[in-house]
Amino acid sequence: MTQVNKKILILAGIYPPDIGGPAVYSQKLAQELSAPVISYSGLLKKFPRGLRHFLYLLAVLKLAGKCDILYAQTIFSAGIPGFLAGKLFGKKLVIKITGDHAWERFNNGESVEEFQNKKYGWRVEFVKKMQAYLLKKASKIITPSQYLKRIIVGWGVPSEKIAVVYNAAAVLPDSTISRQEAQKKINVEGDIILSVGRLMSWKGFDTLIEIMPDLLKENPNFYLVIAGDGPEEKKLKAKIAELKLEDKVKLAGRIPHSKMHLYFRAADLFVLNTGYEGLSHVILETMQAGAPIVTTNIGGNPELIEDGENGILTEYNNKEQLKGAILRLFGDKNLQEKFKQNSKEKLKMFTWQIIIDQTLEVFHSL
Numbered sequence: 001m002t003q004v005n006k007k008i009l010i011l012a013g014i015y016p017p018d019i020g021g022p023a024v025y026s027q028k029l030a031q032e033l034s035a036p037v038i039s040y041s042g043l044l045k046k047f048p049r050g051l052r053h054f055l056y057l058l059a060v061l062k063l064a065g066k067c068d069i070l071y072a073q074t075i076f077s078a079g080i081p082g083f084l085a086g087k088l089f090g091k092k093l094v095i096k097i098t099g100d101h102a103w104e105r106f107n108n109g110e111s112v113e114e115f116q117n118k119k120y121g122w123r124v125e126f127v128k129k130m131q132a133y134l135l136k137k138a139s140k141i142i143t144p145s146q147y148l149k150r151i152i153v154g155w156g157v158p159s160e161k162i163a164v165v166y167n168a169a170a171v172l173p174d175s176t177i178s179r180q181e182a183q184k185k186i187n188v189e190g191d192i193i194l195s196v197g198r199l200m201s202w203k204g205f206d207t208l209i210e211i212m213p214d215l216l217k218e219n220p221n222f223y224l225v226i227a228g229d230g231p232e233e234k235k236l237k238a239k240i241a242e243l244k245l246e247d248k249v250k251l252a253g254r255i256p257h258s259k260m261h262l263y264f265r266a267a268d269l270f271v272l273n274t275g276y277e278g279l280s281h282v283i284l285e286t287m288q289a290g291a292p293i294v295t296t297n298i299g300g301n302p303e304l305i306e307d308g309e310n311g312i313l314t315e316y317n318n319k320e321q322l323k324g325a326i327l328r329l330f331g332d333k334n335l336q337e338k339f340k341q342n343s344k345e346k347l348k349m350f351t352w353q354i355i356i357d358q359t360l361e362v363f364h365s366l
Contacts, residue, residue, distance in 0.1 A: 006363060008035045009067035009346045010058060010076035015039035021281035022098070024170045025074055027356070031218075032356050037062055040077065059079040064089045069139075069363055072257060075101050081136050087304055090141040092366045100276045101153060102127040102365045109201070112276055116154055132156060138297070140362050144279035145300030156342050166303075168350050169284035172261040180266035190223035193326065194267035194291065196260075197274065197289075199230030199251075204273035206232075209239050209318045216248060216326045218327055227263055229254040264289030270328055275316045284350055287343035290334040310342035 010033075014024040018041045018159070027251035030037045038059045044052050056077070064070060064085035069092045072082035079095050085099055086093040103115045106124045117124065132155035135141050141162045143149050151163045184190050193215075195202045205226050215222050226236070233251065240249045255263060264270070272295040277283075279300035287304070289314045293311035295301050312329060314321035329335060 006009075007066065008033050008071055008363060009060070009063050010037040011070060011082050012037055012039035012041075013074040013077055014049065015041040016029060016243050017041070019169055021170055024166070028352055029071075029356060029359060032360075033186055035068075035346070038063065043210070053081075054076065056083065060085045060247040061088070064091055065230050067091060069094060069112065069366060071363075072096065075131050075134060079322070083134055083137060088191040093137070094140045094142060094362060094366070095138045097131075097135065097148070097152065098144055099276075100150070101131055103276075107202070109186050110257065112151065113239040116151065123244075127277060128155075130221045135161075139366055142362060145303050146198070147300045147303065148278045163358070163362045165355055166350050167279045167284060168352045168355045169288045169347065170257065170281065171352075172264070172285060172288055173258065177262070177265055179266060179268075182262045186225075186261050186266055188223060188225055188266065191219060191221045191330065192225045192269075193222060194227070194263055194270050195224070195272060196227045196255075196270075197233040197272065197285075199226075199228050199236060201232055202275035203228075204230075204275060204317055205236055205241055207273050208271060209243065209245065209320060211234065211319050212245055212248060213243060214323055215326060219330070221250070224249045225252055225267070226250070226253045227252045227260070260285070261289060264291050267291045269326060271293060271322070271340060272296070272301075273314075273322060274298060274301070279303065284326065284347070287347055290340045290343070292339045293343070294322070294329060304346070306342075310339045310346055315337050 009015050010030055012025055014023045015037055016023050016027050018221060026037060040056060044055060047055060060081040069306055070082040070086050070093045072078035075095060075097050100112055102124060103112050107115055124350055135152060135157045140163050144167045145151060145164065146164055149164055152162055153159050158263060176183060195205060195208055199205060208224060212224055236251060240246060264286060270291040270293050272283060274296055278301040283304050292303060295311060295313060296316045297313040298316050305313055307313040312325040314325050
């Protein structure tokens with residue numbers, strides 16, 4: 001393990017008891033380094049947004065003088081306070097960036113790649129320029145995929161400043177519960193197609209709902225479960241009602257991480273028809289849980305899933321490819337077992353200890 005004789009201050013967005021991969025990562029790194037953490041979880045969540053950010057900045061300024069490196073987990077909410085404190089106290093700043101914030105906030109249906117080369121109004125251009133500026137000023141940048149590194153280089157950030165440190169799967173409860181028992185616990189029965197994610201337009205849940213009538217013609221026992229919440233919920237409910245699929249599609253809402261293993265165990269297939277991923281935590285968790293995977297050849301997905309080896313890759317929103325992949329994988333138990341075993345091998349590249357060691361190597365290089 002790399003030893004780091006420098007004091008690190010971790011500037012997190014979220015932190016346990018809040019759930020999610022970024023929260024777990026910050027906690028494990030803090031434990032490894034015995035490092036202090038400032039986050040927007042806990043007491044700060046109670047304050048209005050502007051005041052919350054101001055109090056966060058004050059907390060950073062209070063501790064920044066006692067550290068050698070500021071490690072910001074988000075580009076703006078942690079990155080800006082980190083940048084200001086770094087300038088004031090002469091400290092190194094490392095920023096972790098997991099996506100294109102400007103695209104996530106302002107895209108109108110364009111792909112991430114299309115968004116990079118288009119010109120927009122002053123507000124969008126300001127955010128694009130601001131995130132590029134912060135990264136150029138950082139001492140080092142950590143990003144979770146080669147795909148995102150290429151995007152960031154396109155913003156004018158030198159390649160040598162960017163370290164790719166993959167995500168690791170959050171540890172799921174060790175469960176030997178059977179598929180049938182898991183289905184009873186989540187109150188769903190059938191041949192379950194599971195999809196998980198924030199209900200955003202680019203996650204492609206509407207397309208999964210739209211192909212269900214054709215899938216049901218081939219197998220009336222299919223049942224689509226979508227776990228997650230978000231702004232597209234009303235549209236998806238309307239789509240389900242329009243297609244009269246209320247008894248074949250379930251919007252399960254946001255599932256606590258402590259119960260997510262039940263959904264993976266209950267599922268026959270996992271399908272993520274996404275138009276954008278930096279490096280998907282949920283795909284890593286699905287690989288760990290052993291559910292066969294169909295996903296898109298988008299973003300960092302091909303860095304996790306090798307088509308035909310540990311999953312099937314399709315084009316985003318390509319209905320024929322999605323239907324074909326689902327039916328092929330569901331009908332081939334040998335292929336499912338092959339994908340499961342190969343995913344176990346692949347996951348050896350994505351352990352928490354490897355991720356922590358690679359992060360420490362970045363700090364050591366400064």
